[in-house]
Amino acid sequence: MSDTATTPSSPDTLRARAAELDAAHASTDRRDAFLLPEGVIYLDGNSLGALSVAARDATANAVSRQWGEQLIRAWNESSWWSAPERVGDRIAELVGAPAGSVVVGDSTTVSLYKAVHSAARLRPGRSVVLTDPDSFPTDVHVTRGVCDQLGLTLELVSPGDAVARLDGSDDVALASYSQVDYRTGELWDLAAITSAAHDAGALACWDLCHSAGVVEVGLTAGGADFAVGCGYKYLSGGPGAPAFIFVAPEHIAAFTNPILGWNGHATPFAMSPEHVPADGITRARVGTPPVLGIAALEGALTAYDGLDVADVRRRSLSLTAFFVECLDGLGIDLPVVTPRDESRGSQVSLRHPDAYAVVQALIARGVIGDFREPDIVRLGFAPLYLSHADVLAAAVHLRDVVDGREFERAEFATRAAVT
Amino acid sequence: MSDTATTPSSPDTLRARAAELDAAHASTDRRDAFLLPEGVIYLDGNSLGALSVAARDATANAVSRQWGEQLIRAWNESSWWSAPERVGDRIAELVGAPAGSVVVGDSTTVSLYKAVHSAARLRPGRSVVLTDPDSFPTDVHVTRGVCDQLGLTLELVSPGDAVARLDGSDDVALASYSQVDYRTGELWDLAAITSAAHDAGALACWDLCHSAGVVEVGLTAGGADFAVGCGYKYLSGGPGAPAFIFVAPEHIAAFTNPILGWNGHATPFAMSPEHVPADGITRARVGTPPVLGIAALEGALTAYDGLDVADVRRRSLSLTAFFVECLDGLGIDLPVVTPRDESRGSQVSLRHPDAYAVVQALIARGVIGDFREPDIVRLGFAPLYLSHADVLAAAVHLRDVVDGREFERAEFATRAAVT
Numbered sequence: 001m002s003d004t005a006t007t008p009s010s011p012d013t014l015r016a017r018a019a020e021l022d023a024a025h026a027s028t029d030r031r032d033a034f035l036l037p038e039g040v041i042y043l044d045g046n047s048l049g050a051l052s053v054a055a056r057d058a059t060a061n062a063v064s065r066q067w068g069e070q071l072i073r074a075w076n077e078s079s080w081w082s083a084p085e086r087v088g089d090r091i092a093e094l095v096g097a098p099a100g101s102v103v104v105g106d107s108t109t110v111s112l113y114k115a116v117h118s119a120a121r122l123r124p125g126r127s128v129v130l131t132d133p134d135s136f137p138t139d140v141h142v143t144r145g146v147c148d149q150l151g152l153t154l155e156l157v158s159p160g161d162a163v164a165r166l167d168g169s170d171d172v173a174l175a176s177y178s179q180v181d182y183r184t185g186e187l188w189d190l191a192a193i194t195s196a197a198h199d200a201g202a203l204a205c206w207d208l209c210h211s212a213g214v215v216e217v218g219l220t221a222g223g224a225d226f227a228v229g230c231g232y233k234y235l236s237g238g239p240g241a242p243a244f245i246f247v248a249p250e251h252i253a254a255f256t257n258p259i260l261g262w263n264g265h266a267t268p269f270a271m272s273p274e275h276v277p278a279d280g281i282t283r284a285r286v287g288t289p290p291v292l293g294i295a296a297l298e299g300a301l302t303a304y305d306g307l308d309v310a311d312v313r314r315r316s317l318s319l320t321a322f323f324v325e326c327l328d329g330l331g332i333d334l335p336v337v338t339p340r341d342e343s344r345g346s347q348v349s350l351r352h353p354d355a356y357a358v359v360q361a362l363i364a365r366g367v368i369g370d371f372r373e374p375d376i377v378r379l380g381f382a383p384l385y386l387s388h389a390d391v392l393a394a395a396v397h398l399r400d401v402v403d404g405r406e407f408e409r410a411e412f413a414t415r416a417a418v419t
Numbered sequence: 420m421s422d423t424a425t426t427p428s429s430p431d432t433l434r435a436r437a438a439e440l441d442a443a444h445a446s447t448d449r450r451d452a453f454l455l456p457e458g459v460i461y462l463d464g465n466s467l468g469a470l471s472v473a474a475r476d477a478t479a480n481a482v483s484r485q486w487g488e489q490l491i492r493a494w495n496e497s498s499w500w501s502a503p504e505r506v507g508d509r510i511a512e513l514v515g516a517p518a519g520s521v522v523v524g525d526s527t528t529v530s531l532y533k534a535v536h537s538a539a540r541l542r543p544g545r546s547v548v549l550t551d552p553d554s555f556p557t558d559v560h561v562t563r564g565v566c567d568q569l570g571l572t573l574e575l576v577s578p579g580d581a582v583a584r585l586d587g588s589d590d591v592a593l594a595s596y597s598q599v600d601y602r603t604g605e606l607w608d609l610a611a612i613t614s615a616a617h618d619a620g621a622l623a624c625w626d627l628c629h630s631a632g633v634v635e636v637g638l639t640a641g642g643a644d645f646a647v648g649c650g651y652k653y654l655s656g657g658p659g660a661p662a663f664i665f666v667a668p669e670h671i672a673a674f675t676n677p678i679l680g681w682n683g684h685a686t687p688f689a690m691s692p693e694h695v696p697a698d699g700i701t702r703a704r705v706g707t708p709p710v711l712g713i714a715a716l717e718g719a720l721t722a723y724d725g726l727d728v729a730d731v732r733r734r735s736l737s738l739t740a741f742f743v744e745c746l747d748g749l750g751i752d753l754p755v756v757t758p759r760d761e762s763r764g765s766q767v768s769l770r771h772p773d774a775y776a777v778v779q780a781l782i783a784r785g786v787i788g789d790f791r792e793p794d795i796v797r798l799g800f801a802p803l804y805l806s807h808a809d810v811l812a813a814a815v816h817l818r819d820v821v822d823g824r825e826f827e828r829a830e831f832a833t834r835a836a837v838t
Contacts, residue, residue, distance in 0.1 A: 055482075059482050063657070064475060067470050071469065072463045072467045080659075106525070106706075107709070109678060109681070109682070110529055110706055144679065241709075259529060262556050262560060263557075271555075273552055273559045273560075275564070286526060287525075287527050287528030290709050291659040292659070292711050294659075368491060
């Protein structure tokens with residue numbers, strides 16, 4: 001990963017290297033846009049992105065000025081009605097999709113339900129939907145549920161085996177995968193799997209929860225048919241932020257929403273009992289959008305204003321590479337689950353038999369990461385608000401937790417309700 | 420409705436009567452809890468309830484303190500994870516349901532999809548779902564969509580004819596109705612229709628969007644099987660607030676969520692690929708809950724603290740009765756669509772051939788109501804923050820708009836994007 005990777009480095013050497021890298025990536029430093037508490041190194045932006053000034057202010061404005069003063073008039077005066085498409089367009093830029101192909105609202109799970117339910121029906125006569133057995137569980141659950149409803153067969157195939165499974169097949173309707181593995185951080189080849197799906201006459205749906213905002217997703221370039229993603233991870237839209245759904249322009253006319261709501265109607269205020277789907281991506285809407293959540297997300301996305309995702313990706317790769325460099329340099333001997341080459345998202349996952357307690361001990365030191373079953377210390381590096389100096393500081397804390405066996409303290413063993 | 424109803428009254432007489440009624444209903448006056456702008460009489464709380472101090476503060480706290488400072492730890496430290504059930508329990512009290520039978524999250528449309536999809540499958544062998552052709556369109560759309568997916572027949576039967584349709588039938592799986600008609604304000608007999616459904620071996624699902632918070636809904640007393648309702652109307656939870664779903668305790672074990680997400684799982688953090696539904700109403704959850712929206716709703720619901728819904732209902736009936744009394748007393752000769760007896764929710768709908776322009780002219784005077792196709796002036800009377808004095812003032816404005824033919828001004832004819 002680096003020419004210093006296998007040689008222990010002095011903290012001073014690493015500190016100098018951090019400063020050099022931070023200078024090299026200064027153009028993508030958006031730390032000032034965020035409101036992180038003092039004393040915290042936040043390595044969980046892949047689970048809940050940090051609060052930004054703009055997200056805070058946008059929410060306060062939506063509450064006090066728009067809702068409080070404009071009241072019902074805000075649907076027009078503050079353009080609430082078109083917010084799902086407006087914010088969708090902003091996200092489209094970040095994931096390499098054209099305007100008019102992304103809309104926000106609903107949770108990620110509901111969005112995936114809509115995408116998979118519609119996509120699988122676009123290939124009648126084909127009986128198989130592929131997904132990753134190691135996907136974040138909601139993906140497996142919702143996809144299996146759709147298969148059961150549509151009389152299809154869910155086949156669990158690792159993304160690493162998907163191209164081989166698709167090759168020469170004629171039974172697959174849909175391949176539904178995450179671009180980045182939530183646990184290991186592995187980045188899968190969206191274009192290659194999509195291309196294999198297309199060659200086999202199937203469609204491809206992508207979950208971008210762990211890639212949107214940090215990876216050059218390239219939906220159009222990769223030929224993706226459908227995608228969904230989360231608003232509250234790297235996009236920093238706030239807890240339970242609305243998710244997004246992407247439908248490739250060539251499929252929009254054939255997209256049939258399984259949940260027929262008035263917001264997806266061509267003329268919602270005509271109050272017609274016949275459902276006529278709206279033109280365009282609007283047909284993927286369902287009910288009244290979560291306006292406050294969208295406001296927070298829209299504010300948060302301004303952190304990307306003036307940035308090129310390619311530069312953010314470079315910063316992300318540099319941060320994660322430098323973390324591994326620090327592990328090596330500081331002699332932290334934990335197995336790195338995440339690929340050391342560039343086929344990774346913006347996280348580094350480590351194995352430790354007491355991973356839960358290690359994470360708790362880190363949190364007690366102000367280094368917030370998370371634990372994933374069964375033995376994963378998962379550290380996310382949200383590039384916009386983390387520096388290489390933060391990365392080094394986190395690595396030093398990790399060394400002290402591991403070398404000092406802090407994780408053995410009784411206080412770190414008790415599991416919280418939500419881990 | 421009142422012994423003064425057909426005799427024109429002087430404004431002074433009506434003013435004295437308003438003061439007398441406001442004194443009689445002082446115990447349910449929560450005006451101080453809300454932040455209505457100066458000069459506005461807000462008669463659209465049935466579309467978007469007003470902002471309360473508590474909702475504003477709860478949202479700011481959720482953003483700045485919980486999200487901003489606790490970050491990911493807020494899932495435990497601020498009990499975000501259990502918020503859907505906690506807020507559900509508070510709503511349960513307002514709609515006459517037991518603790519553990521209501522959960523919030525998702526939009527009303529998604530909630531109705533879950534309820535109807537599950538309910539209709541609880542009566543296998545029966546092929547018909549009844550709903551109201553005049554329901555709010557999303558109800559008809561989503562119910563028809565579910566029927567198409569399940570191979571059932573949607574039969575459009577007015578709630579006024581539902582008991583007769585059900586009598587002696589054996590083909591109905593589910594009767595799905597709104598308790599209050601969104602357009603006319605008519606209150607339907609939840610207990611009678613539910614009882615007729617049960618006598619016919621069917622289930623009943625209720626949409627409480629226009630009754631929760633203002634009517635003694637009586638889900639348990641009426642024997643309702645399923646229900647959904649909106650958080651942003653009379654409950655004042657904010658724009659696009661999360662909706663709620665009720666599943667009667669006797670059906671919870673048989674409730675199968677059509678959208679299988681990790682939040683409805685028995686052990687969500689075990690990350691198991693097998694979906695094992697949670698015990699209890701939690702199985703009606705889907706994805707990560709919209710925390711900011713739930714925070715606003717939870718704050719808003721504190722406006723009901725210390726109030727009995729029966730008293731709120733009495734205030735609501737008094738406000739709407741007094742409005743009709745004012746119409747009569749001031750000689751405003753518009754047809755009243757809403758029942759003059761007590762079979763009404765908390766609104767009064769009037770007909771006028773230029774209804775859209777009448778509403779715009781009222782808004783220009785600070786009296787905010789809304790228009791519903793084709794010719795309805797719909798005025799909602801959110802009881803917690805409206806007084807009888809407001810009602811009289813609104814009626815005087817309406818008289819001036821109608822008698823002065825203000826609605827004929829060109830500026831009031833142009834339709835906004837969202838009406």
